Amino acid sequence: MENTAYATPRTVPCPICQMPVDTQNCQYVAQRDGRPYFFCAEGCRQAFLSQGCCAKRPKGWWGRYLERLGRANQQSFGAAGPKCH
Numbered sequence: 001m002e003n004t005a006y007a008t009p010r011t012v013p014c015p016i017c018q019m020p021v022d023t024q025n026c027q028y029v030a031q032r033d034g035r036p037y038f039f040c041a042e043g044c045r046q047a048f049l050s051q052g053c054c055a056k057r058p059k060g061w062w063g064r065y066l067e068r069l070g071r072a073n074q075q076s077f078g079a080a081g082p083k084c085h
């Protein structure tokens, strides 16, 4: 007797490009938060893995502050940035 209620569906959309992925024959799998993610290709898996949780985090005031600081430094010190000594 098979319990299919909680089984992974036979096909799931690729999280990156939404293409249906065959979970039974999928070679491109990644684990995140204790669940598997299935991808249509290695490129999509890499794209998923490179999106850390940090990349998705919205910029707070600190991020905006650092960005403004970076721009100000670029204006006064050039692209190389300030030197410590």
Ligand SMILES: [Zn+2]
Pocket: 014, 015, 016, 017, 018, 019, 039, 040, 041, 044
């Ligand atoms: Zn894909």
